[in-house]
Amino acid sequence: MSLDNATVRTIANLARIEVPEADLPHLAKELSTILGWVEQLGQVNTEGVAPLASVTGELALPWRADAVTDGAYPDKILANAPEAANGFFLVPKVVE
Amino acid sequence: MSDSAYRVEGQTGTWEVVIGLEVHAQVISKAKLFSGAAADFGALPNSQVSFVDAAFPGMLPVINETCVEQAVRTGLGLKAAINPISVFARKNYFYADLPAGYQISQYDKPIVGEGTVLLDLADGKTRAVGIERLHLEQDAGKSLHDQHPSKSYIDLNRAGVALMEIVSKPDLRSPEEAGAYLRKLRSILRYLGTCDGNMEEGSMRCDINVSVRHPGEPLRTRCEVKNVNSVRFVMQAIEAEATRQVELYESGGTVVQETRLYDPAKGETRSMRSKEHAHDYRYFPDPDLLPLVLAPDFVARIKASLPELPDEKKERFMRDYGLSPYDAGVLVTDRAAADYYEAVAKGRDPKTAANYVMGDLFGALNRTGRTIENPPVAAQALGQLIDRIGDGTLSGRLAKEVFELMVETGKDADALIAEKGLKQVTDTGAIETAIDQVMAANADKVAEYRSGKDKLFGFFVGQVMKATQGKANPALVNDLLKRKLAG
Numbered sequence: 131m132s133l134d135n136a137t138v139r140t141i142a143n144l145a146r147i148e149v150p151e152a153d154l155p156h157l158a159k160e161l162s163t164i165l166g167w168v169e170q171l172g173q174v175n176t177e178g179v180a181p182l183a184s185v186t187g188e189l190a191l192p193w194r195a196d197a198v199t200d201g202a203y204p205d206k207i208l209a210n211a212p213e214a215a216n217g218f219f220l221v222p223k224v225v226e
Numbered sequence: 227m228s229d230s231a232y233r234v235e236g237q238t239g240t241w242e243v244v245i246g247l248e249v250h251a252q253v254i255s256k257a258k259l260f261s262g263a264a265a266d267f268g269a270l271p272n273s274q275v276s277f278v279d280a281a282f283p284g285m286l287p288v289i290n291e292t293c294v295e296q297a298v299r300t301g302l303g304l305k306a307a308i309n310p311i312s313v314f315a316r317k318n319y320f321y322a323d324l325p326a327g328y329q330i331s332q333y334d335k336p337i338v339g340e341g342t343v344l345l346d347l348a349d350g351k352t353r354a355v356g357i358e359r360l361h362l363e364q365d366a367g368k369s370l371h372d373q374h375p376s377k378s379y380i381d382l383n384r385a386g387v388a389l390m391e392i393v394s395k396p397d398l399r400s401p402e403e404a405g406a407y408l409r410k411l412r413s414i415l416r417y418l419g420t421c422d423g424n425m426e427e428g429s430m431r432c433d434i435n436v437s438v439r440h441p442g443e444p445l446r447t448r449c450e451v452k453n454v455n456s457v458r459f460v461m462q463a464i465e466a467e468a469t470r471q472v473e474l475y476e477s478g479g480t481v482v483q484e485t486r487l488y489d490p491a492k493g494e495t496r497s498m499r500s501k502e503h504a505h506d507y508r509y510f511p512d513p514d515l516l517p518l519v520l521a522p523d524f525v526a527r528i529k530a531s532l533p534e535l536p537d538e539k540k541e542r543f544m545r546d547y548g549l550s551p552y553d554a555g556v557l558v559t560d561r562a563a564a565d566y567y568e569a570v571a572k573g574r575d576p577k578t579a580a581n582y583v584m585g586d587l588f589g590a591l592n593r594t595g596r597t598i599e600n601p602p603v604a605a606q607a608l609g610q611l612i613d614r615i616g617d618g619t620l621s622g623r624l625a626k627e628v629f630e631l632m633v634e635t636g637k638d639a640d641a642l643i644a645e646k647g648l649k650q651v652t653d654t655g656a657i658e659t660a661i662d663q664v665m666a667a668n669a670d671k672v673a674e675y676r677s678g679k680d681k682l683f684g685f686f687v688g689q690v691m692k693a694t695q696g697k698a699n700p701a702l703v704n705d706l707l708k709r710k711l712a713g
Contacts, residue, residue: 196292199262
């Protein structure tokens with residue numbers, strides 16, 4: 131599978147990464163190479179093999195009891211915020 | 227359905243409306259879906275947030291067993307298939323109140339599959355609406371846009387709270403059916419105790435998929451109206467959106483699949499342009515979470531603990547109490563109201579009980595702003611009042627008067643009857659005296675009656691009741707009056 135410039139532009143937009151037009155051909159080639167490498171898996175015959183969710187095999191999803199055991203530290207939550215006030219994160223205005 | 231079907235009449239013909247609803251119902255639990263932070267509302271901003279909810283690096287989600295149980299319980303209540311294996315997936319998008327940049331949701335393998343909701347229609351009939359699926363997902367945080375000219379305020383307390391997204395099949399055909407579906411779904415969720423169903427407070431939110439077509443045509447393109455927060459607005463939004471689509475087709479245009487918002491003030495929907503490019507969510511299985519596997523005995527245990535649900539209760543009320551489908555449907559909508567009714571009806575005439583609960587009591591609740599959990603007249607007290615009708619102490623009319631006094635004073639029926647001397651007069655002598663007085667004072671009318679003006683009978687009944695302050699037994703008054711007037 132090979133990606134064209136337009137697809138790379140879309141992917142970059144979805145990931146909110148600003149990519150200059152001039153870099154698109156180079157990135158398209160690089161990403162296409164990665165996809166090609168992964169596509170080798172398609173050669174393996176997986177007829178009748180169930181999808182694998184985890185390589186740990188035996189492990190089951192751990193469950194927690196419904197109890198309040200965490201939270202109540204707003205200062206720690208906000209510690210890395212570039213801007214905060216009155217307990218809220220402040221971000222550039224996002225309105226519909 | 228065919229003769230009473232809802233249709234939009236256009237310039238070029240008749241249009242049918244096709245509706246599917248996606249309801250986000252907040253799960254009742256103490257902690258969040260994947261963290262130990264509290265899930266209730268009203269706390270100070272960001273005080274109920276764990277590092278998992280705020281998506282700090284390296285934090286791992288661990289699923290809350292009660293949230294799983296609530297989803298299964300809801301699935302069983304919707305007569306739906308429970309999937310023994312389901313998978314959590316990441317739904318990727320950027321928004322300021324979604325710290326991880328993705329929402330943990332379920333995509334192609336939801337916890338609950340196809341089910342059914344029975345609509346109770348106005349004519350007492352029912353109609354089945356298909357449920358497509360129910361899945362578990364995280365709620366996002368809350369953004370406040372009106373606190374600052376150039377900033378949005380973000381509170382993550384709600385981020386990570388468990389939601390059930392309940393998706394209907396496109397089986398609904400009118401705003402009324404959509405309203406009936408939402409009310410029924412809410413009633414089932416409240417019976418199950420899995421969601422409080424408060425649309426005003428946002429614990430139940432609704433997205434509406436609407437398309438129109440000429441009857442018999444295949445489905446046309448749909449639009450999604452997002453985040454409508456009351457049953458009334460859902461019904462209005464469907465009407466507005468259907469009308470818009472019909473006008474668009476008829477003026478030569480086409481409907482584009484898009485997300486829209488309903489503006490209740492203007493009564494119209496408008497496009498959410500900002501979402502135009504946001505539809506590629508790039509779902510993939512969440513590598514932090516193994517598949518959710520439900521043991522058969524886990525599901526069986528929940529099934530065994532299900533309460534009697536509205537549909538079964540309605541059947542029982544019709545069967546055991548001889549109520550009409552409509553009355554039974556109204557009484558079972560709310561579990562507390564159904565319990566109240568049963569306490570009143572036990573050992574008494576079930577229809578009198580139904581009339582008092584649905585008429586006088588519900589009226590009093592509306593008037594006083596109180597709830598069925600905290601009624602102005604307790605079920606036991608209403609029962610005693612009905613007993614006083616049964617044993618002839620009160621006429622139906624006096625009983626209504628006593629009921630109003632009970633609402634006002636909080637006293638019971640017997641106390642009020644004694645205090646106000648409201649006991650019905652069944653003493654024929656006293657009633658005869660009153661009749662004689664009325665006849666003497668209205669000799670001209672007596673003559674008219676006797677010359678054939680039968681309609682005056684009602685006048686005499688009224689006068690006698692007035693003379694006895696409404697306390698005379700109406701049946702006795704009728705009998706005695708007839709005899710005396712006949713001469």
